Amino acid sequence: MPSKVRIALDAMGGDVGAPVVIPGAAISLGRHPETEFLLVGDRARIEPELDRHPKLKAASRIVHTDVAVSMEDKPSQALRRGRKTSSMWLAIDAVKKGEADVAISAGNTGALMAMARFHLRTLPGIDRPAIAGIWPTMRGESVVLDLGATIGGDAHHVVSLAVMGAAMASVLFSKPRPTVGLLNIGTEEIKGHEEIREAGEILRAMNLPGLDYIGFVEGDGIGKGLADVIVTEGFSGNIALKAAEGTARQMAELLRNEMQRSWMSKLGYLFARGAFQALRNKMDPNKSNGGMFLGLRGVVVKSHGGINAEGFAYAIDVGYEMVKFDLLNKINQMLNRDGGGLSSVQPAPEDVS
Amino acid sequence: MPSKVRIALDAMGGDVGAPVVIPGAAISLGRHPETEFLLVGDRARIEPELDRHPKLKAASRIVHTDVAVSMEDKPSQALRRGRKTSSMWLAIDAVKKGEADVAISAGNTGALMAMARFHLRTLPGIDRPAIAGIWPTMRGESVVLDLGATIGGDAHHVVSLAVMGAAMASVLFSKPRPTVGLLNIGTEEIKGHEEIREAGEILRAMNLPGLDYIGFVEGDGIGKGLADVIVTEGFSGNIALKAAEGTARQMAELLRNEMQRSWMSKLGYLFARGAFQALRNKMDPNKSNGGMFLGLRGVVVKSHGGINAEGFAYAIDVGYEMVKFDLLNKINQMLNRDGGGLSSVQPAPEDVS
Numbered sequence: 001m002p003s004k005v006r007i008a009l010d011a012m013g014g015d016v017g018a019p020v021v022i023p024g025a026a027i028s029l030g031r032h033p034e035t036e037f038l039l040v041g042d043r044a045r046i047e048p049e050l051d052r053h054p055k056l057k058a059a060s061r062i063v064h065t066d067v068a069v070s071m072e073d074k075p076s077q078a079l080r081r082g083r084k085t086s087s088m089w090l091a092i093d094a095v096k097k098g099e100a101d102v103a104i105s106a107g108n109t110g111a112l113m114a115m116a117r118f119h120l121r122t123l124p125g126i127d128r129p130a131i132a133g134i135w136p137t138m139r140g141e142s143v144v145l146d147l148g149a150t151i152g153g154d155a156h157h158v159v160s161l162a163v164m165g166a167a168m169a170s171v172l173f174s175k176p177r178p179t180v181g182l183l184n185i186g187t188e189e190i191k192g193h194e195e196i197r198e199a200g201e202i203l204r205a206m207n208l209p210g211l212d213y214i215g216f217v218e219g220d221g222i223g224k225g226l227a228d229v230i231v232t233e234g235f236s237g238n239i240a241l242k243a244a245e246g247t248a249r250q251m252a253e254l255l256r257n258e259m260q261r262s263w264m265s266k267l268g269y270l271f272a273r274g275a276f277q278a279l280r281n282k283m284d285p286n287k288s289n290g291g292m293f294l295g296l297r298g299v300v301v302k303s304h305g306g307i308n309a310e311g312f313a314y315a316i317d318v319g320y321e322m323v324k325f326d327l328l329n330k331i332n333q334m335l336n337r338d339g340g341g342l343s344s345v346q347p348a349p350e351d352v353s
Numbered sequence: 354m355p356s357k358v359r360i361a362l363d364a365m366g367g368d369v370g371a372p373v374v375i376p377g378a379a380i381s382l383g384r385h386p387e388t389e390f391l392l393v394g395d396r397a398r399i400e401p402e403l404d405r406h407p408k409l410k411a412a413s414r415i416v417h418t419d420v421a422v423s424m425e426d427k428p429s430q431a432l433r434r435g436r437k438t439s440s441m442w443l444a445i446d447a448v449k450k451g452e453a454d455v456a457i458s459a460g461n462t463g464a465l466m467a468m469a470r471f472h473l474r475t476l477p478g479i480d481r482p483a484i485a486g487i488w489p490t491m492r493g494e495s496v497v498l499d500l501g502a503t504i505g506g507d508a509h510h511v512v513s514l515a516v517m518g519a520a521m522a523s524v525l526f527s528k529p530r531p532t533v534g535l536l537n538i539g540t541e542e543i544k545g546h547e548e549i550r551e552a553g554e555i556l557r558a559m560n561l562p563g564l565d566y567i568g569f570v571e572g573d574g575i576g577k578g579l580a581d582v583i584v585t586e587g588f589s590g591n592i593a594l595k596a597a598e599g600t601a602r603q604m605a606e607l608l609r610n611e612m613q614r615s616w617m618s619k620l621g622y623l624f625a626r627g628a629f630q631a632l633r634n635k636m637d638p639n640k641s642n643g644g645m646f647l648g649l650r651g652v653v654v655k656s657h658g659g660i661n662a663e664g665f666a667y668a669i670d671v672g673y674e675m676v677k678f679d680l681l682n683k684i685n686q687m688l689n690r691d692g693g694g695l696s697s698v699q700p701a702p703e704d705v706s
Contacts (some may be wrong), residue, residue, distance in 0.1 A: 244597060
């Protein structure tokens with residue numbers, strides 16, 4: 001466990017850049033004083049922000065560049081234009097060179113994934129990376145992956161998602177053996193895609209010490225908190241996340257509109273303000289901010305682009321915990337110890353040895 | 354347009370059966386007096402319920418059977434055991450024989466789809482049926498399909514979903530040319546599965562008179578009401594629906610818990626009760642009850658199993674409207690006029706004529 005956690009921040013990422021990134025870093029530093037920051041971006045925009053946070057200034061070093069990856073760039077464009085020069089690339093580069101333990105950006109997701117994958121490469125045994133998110137549930141929080149890094153994939157890809165998600169959940173929730181469910185459209189064994197059924201059989205057969213496979217979970221089981229880790233390929237994971245976010249926003253807006261409609265309900269709102277605030281806190285997307293890139297030889301966290309400083313601080317917190325509690329080694333251990341078997345264990349072995 | 358709408362009800366379907374189905378029919382009859390009912394199920398359980406609703410009794414005929422499909426039966430079991438004898442089969446059989454215009458059941462979804470497909474067969478030009486639902490949005494309601502009848506499928510399957518969904522939306526929302534979006538994980542053309550991109554190109558190339566194709570829609574676009582019809586294959590459609598339902602339930606429960614926590618918030622609840630009721634009404638799953646089976650040579654509606662009489666009445670209403678406004682002919686017309694081109698129009702034609 002390293003004594004200091006060294007965090008590289010893309011200070012030009014997101015809708016706002018430095019005015020959100022720097023105050024966010026200051027908030028997170030307040031919670032974890034044993035942090036050092038590498039602030040990558042335009043010095044002229046970083047310094048005025050930094051002057052308002054002397055403690056952060058003392059714990060930070062600026063890496064200057066004025067090249068930013070735009071939110072509109074396609075991944076290939078970003079790689080072509082921003083490689084070796086952009087704030088996003090240089091933050092990842094600091095991880096690659098061992099100058100930082102984690103890189104965090106609120107920039108263009110596709111570009112960040114493309115650069116991270118290109119520069120850091122995937123872990124041994126992992127073909128395709130994943131994005132994992134933290135989902136608020138009735139029981140607390142769950143890790144959900146893949147949220148859109150990789151579309152499709154065979155049973156072994158799904159199994160590797162389960163292993164990586166379990167490693168992340170064990171760090172986040174301090175559970176040595178988190179429960180893992182596979183997202184499916186029915187809980188009966190006969191339903192769903194072939195690769196999900198096969199992944200379920202592999203997980204059951206392997207009976208890994210680092211995760212407790214509980215079977216299939218339907219879409220409404222995520223919010224119920226039926227498992228610490230919910231695994232699905234990137235297309236359906238992204239659809240589930242966005243559909244849930246959309247519904248939460250829709251209900252909040254409907255409630256707000258209804259509360260404005262009469263003096264009675266306005267009065268009610270005044271009395272119940274604390275309850276509404278508590279609901280907002282529990283469903284606050286800022287608080288579950290921080291998409292982990294999993295499967296790379298380095299820790300990279302993606303923050304929402306349209307987040308405020310408090311939300312960005314949560315993304316930093318996630319990165320901090322992943323480093324402090326050694327996520328990469330945990331994943332590697334599981335992949336090597338348990339995952340050494342990933343390719344050898346088959347649901348129906350046919351090879352003659 | 355038929356003068357009477359003849360509705361066959363599976364009076365043994367759902368968690369409760371006749372005690373929900375019969376009062377539900379009575380409610381719907383109150384809204385549409387020009388309805389006739391065929392009540393299929395155990396006469397001994399139907400008659401006592403019917404005695405409480407003399408108007409319904411006058412508009413109904415009982416088809417007796419004491420064979421029910423269980424909620425736990427797999428589709429193949431249900432077909433084997435319940436064919437020609439079960440209330441579910443006989444309700445579908447009434448449609449097949451032309452004795453009813455629509456069959457409605459709150460029973461086992463997989464069994465209902467298997468029986469309907471087996472007995473009614475699919476429409477010409479349709480290989481695989483779909484389930485369409487009505488989704489409450491910020492703008493009103495949208496039709497979303499497929500909610501889980503068919504997993505996967507090629508671009509032409511997705512296009513046929515768009516055509517059938519548009520026909521349903523034109524009936525439900527009285528719009529001659531409803532807007533149609535394809536569910537995807539990014540709005541840029543480069544993202545998503547190959548078959549979704551190809552379906553988008555076909556829809557754009559065909560420029561059908563019965564639907565207005567607007568492009569890709571992400572998961573949170575459903576609740577925003579970005580299109581009258583949202584199209585996706587059955588796996589992701591089911592995941593989206595369940596994730597959204599789960600989130601709505603989760604928020605409602607959180608809010609209820611928070612409102613109980615202090616006397617201030619309890620008082621607030623009393624004042625704002627009307628607002629909460631309005632929210633509940635808008636997000637009430639009972640009100641969007643009624644999954645349409647599309648692509649069959651007959652109209653079949655699936656009600657939720659755990660619904661109350663009011664909710665079952667909504668499912669009947671949906672069936673009623675589909676018959677009254679001639680959904681089947683609309684779909685057939687679109688498939689023949691427009692869809693005659695479904696197989697001939699290709700995004701990149703290569704045939705030499």
